[in-house]
Amino acid sequence: MLKVPDHQVAGHRADRGKLGPLVDDSGRFYKPLQSDQRGDTEVAFYESFYSNTEIPGHIRKFFPGFHGTQIIEASDGSGPQPHLVLEDLVAGRMNPSVMDIKIGSRTWYPEASEQYIQKCLGKDRNSTSVSLGFRISGLKVYQNSEAGFWQPEKKVVYSFNADGVRSALRKFVSSNLSLDPDADPDCLYASTVYGHRGGILAQLLQLKEWFEVQTNYHFYSCSLLIFYDTESALDGLADPKVKLVDFAHVMDGHGVIDHNFLGGLCSVIKFIRDIVDEDNKCAKCEVNLGLKENGFYKSNTEIELDYEAS
């Protein structure tokens, strides 16, 4: 049984009879093969990547699993069409919070047509790509069963400036968005999702190390997908993950590092590190103020007893 994915935040969606990706119950993600160069490029990338024995195992885990191509009924009713068969990255997660970040200050590559270059350059200049080295393409943040997801409209996401991006990265790990979207995000899950050992920041740093030396691929218009299980975040089971997606514009690196991707990745890392650092500072204050003990918040009764005893 194929259906429209529940947690797609960017790109073409398959709903309302449009062409878009589908998922099945067994954890597979079917992406329509774009009929122009892009489809071929993406298949060629997956085939090259998974047959390249030089890619370390800890780097492969950042990429979706690949199961070849398959002809299935397209979501727009246009009949059987070839699809990429990939791993459904959020399969098995109930209400994941998801963010799609397009990396690189430049989404065009030197070999592209002049028309394509000008189109990309315009988008890069009109978004945060040029100034920040990346842009947020979409996000949804789970709050609770009553409020559901906080998911700003596309036009809002596309109009983010640097402050908007900074705020979105804080909201992505916050629990108080449903009360008042303009209130200061509480960053309740910052340490669990971003800062934790093996969390988003640690994964991004691992990816960065690889980009400092890899010269096989240049990833243009490629996205970082970051996601976690909000409902399990307070139990420390958020299982935060970083994945790379969208390889329709991956080029041969010709022995040169992907400085465009690496620069943008380092910029994302700095934004997230700032949130983690700020959160650590707050956590220290809370310990100093006597609000927290052994990593847990004290109950109000405990705090009152402490206060009376002091």
Add this chain to the structure above:
Amino acid sequence: MLKVPDHQVAGHRADRGKLGPLVDDSGRFYKPLQSDQRGDTEVAFYESFYSNTEIPGHIRKFFPGFHGTQIIEASDGSGPQPHLVLEDLVAGRMNPSVMDIKIGSRTWYPEASEQYIQKCLGKDRNSTSVSLGFRISGLKVYQNSEAGFWQPEKKVVYSFNADGVRSALRKFVSSNLSLDPDADPDCLYASTVYGHRGGILAQLLQLKEWFEVQTNYHFYSCSLLIFYDTESALDGLADPKVKLVDFAHVMDGHGVIDHNFLGGLCSVIKFIRDIVDEDNKCAKCEVNLGLKENGFYKSNTEIELDYEAS
């Protein structure tokens, strides 16, 4: 006594009555203040940088010393003009080898005029800036008292592709350029200049660490100047140095890292690291072949004696 600098490899030169920088005998470098925005920007940068107490000491050493501005007779005979008074970086060096590398795949900044952006974009696309994240603006490599310097013409340097850049970075640390400029460069000084403890590679890595966190300045159209004393290189006294120069287009970082500079810097680092790694591999071969002992080449007599004894 002011004179034209001997070892300038890029930018406007003061010879033949043109406007350009001058040096004196006391180690000062006088750079004419460009009358448009650029002169003001460069002075403002130096004043901001040297009054910023957050800049660590080990980072300050990558920047030329700054001694304010002074009105002196311009080199083009146009009368007294304001000049930046800087440290003459190569003062006291007899025959330094020097390379000027303009860092960043993008030399334009979002706030610039459309005309300026298009001019820069054209140059970036027509050089290695877009593909490699940097371009070589000029170089001279000292060979010996007889042959003097190997210094390719501007138009040759400007036409470098990736292979040309790779070759120039190898020639920069080679001793056999005067025999046959097309011969394979011997990279005789690679370990002393690039790879040595405290050498170019180590300095670049130190600079990179700072660029991963600093969000004060964005350095557009800024150059890395790398230089060493060729004549002392075989004695291990090459004294290789990395400096940053040309701050006429430094912009406020607004809390964002300079991902454009950082990406290009990482690309330079990878090119140089490849040369060092290759050289280390050769050095190991030479030890294995019995050509080197305790880090020194054996004399032919020693090798022959070894061979006879074997």
